Amino acid sequence: DQQVKQNSPSLSVxxxxxxxxxxxxxxxxxxxxxxxxxxxxxGPTFLISxxxxxxxxxxxxxxxxxxxxxxxxxxxIVPSQPGDSAVYFCAASVGAGxxxxxxxxxxxxxxxxxHP
Amino acid sequence: xxxxxxSPRHLIKEKRETATLKCYPIPRxxxxxxxxxxxxxxxxxxxxxxxxxxxxxxxxxxxxSAQQFSDYHSxxxxxxxxxxxxxxYFCASSQILSSYEQYFGPGTRLTVT
Numbered sequence: 001d002q003q004v005k006q007n008s009p010s011l012s013v014x015x016x017x018x019x020x021x022x023x024x025x026x027x028x029x030x031x032x033x034x035x036x037x038x039x040x041x042x043g044p045t046f047l048i049s050x051x052x053x054x055x056x057x058x059x060x061x062x063x064x065x066x067x068x069x070x071x072x073x074x075x076x077i078v079p080s081q082p083g084d085s086a087v088y089f090c091a092a093s094v095g096a097g098x099x100x101x102x103x104x105x106x107x108x109x110x111x112x113x114x115h116p
Numbered sequence: 117x118x119x120x121x122x123s124p125r126h127l128i129k130e131k132r133e134t135a136t137l138k139c140y141p142i143p144r145x146x147x148x149x150x151x152x153x154x155x156x157x158x159x160x161x162x163x164x165x166x167x168x169x170x171x172x173x174x175x176x177x178x179x180x181s182a183q184q185f186s187d188y189h190s191x192x193x194x195x196x197x198x199x200x201x202x203x204x205y206f207c208a209s210s211q212i213l214s215s216y217e218q219y220f221g222p223g224t225r226l227t228v229t
Contacts, residue, residue, distance in 0.1 A: 032216045043120070043206050043220030044159070089158065093216050102147060102210065103172050104218060106158040 003027045004092050006107035014115055019077040021110050023090030026071065030092035034104070035064060035075045038087045047088075048075070080114045087111050118142055120221035122207050128227045129197050137192040137224045141209030147171070148190040149218055150182060153204040165190055197228045 005024045013019045021035075031052035036044035050057040050064045050073065057064050063076045077084055090107040121140040129135050141148050147166045151159035161174035165184035176182075179197075184190045194201060204225050208218035 034217065036220075041222075043122075043208075043222045046217050046219060049217055102166075102216065102218075103149065103161045103164060103174060104151075104159075104208075105161070108158050 004107040010111040012113045016079045019080045021075040029094045032093040034091045036089045122221035135194045139190045139207030145209035149208040151206040202228045
């Protein structure tokens with residue numbers, strides 16, 4: 001049962017354009033969402049997060065949008081750079097008071113390729 | 117800045133052998149998580165520790181055990197290894213009371229032959 005889904009296995013964009021990575025979830029107990037970037041042979045690197053009480057969080061070129069009613073979040077990268085090419089994982093966590101506090105549930109990942 | 121340290125980075129074992137993976141969290145982080153990532157799969161949560169006590173358990177086989185020590189480092193012990201245990205094992209750490217964000221180590225690639 002895949003509780004966090006990234007339906008696009010890959011995405012290819014031109015340098016300077018916007019990259020939009022999407023993520024859907026099914027568990028309504030999730031209240032904190034994170035995006036990780038992963039290069040081959042390295043561990044996931046934390047990028048940006050959002051609490052369920054917000055609908056947008058921005059950090060430099062990265063913006064995460066959360067639509068709780070649709071159980072959908074997206075990561076926007078503007079402008080995209082070749083160095084952004086990596087696998088991007090969406091992850092979700094149940095908050096304090098939940099029985100699985102802190103544990104991350106990951107999506108399958110989306111391979112982003114940014115062409116010069 | 118100091119990061120999560122995992123050792124060894126690569127490990128080759130034969131079926132039915134035992135393996136021990138080590139994780140050293142970021143200083144002042146009190147929580148450690150272990151994840152397993154099979155080929156082409158997303159990381160799957162195995163187990164976590166907060167202040168040296170097990171805080172949550174995921175899809176960890178009974179053949180595996182783990183603990184967190186007084187210096188907050190953690191060890192994942194894997195016995196009776198099977199071919200299907202071949203995977204990347206990631207350790208992550210966080211300050212559970214101040215942040216949901218987990219910081220991952222580089223992983224240990226375990227190959228069981």
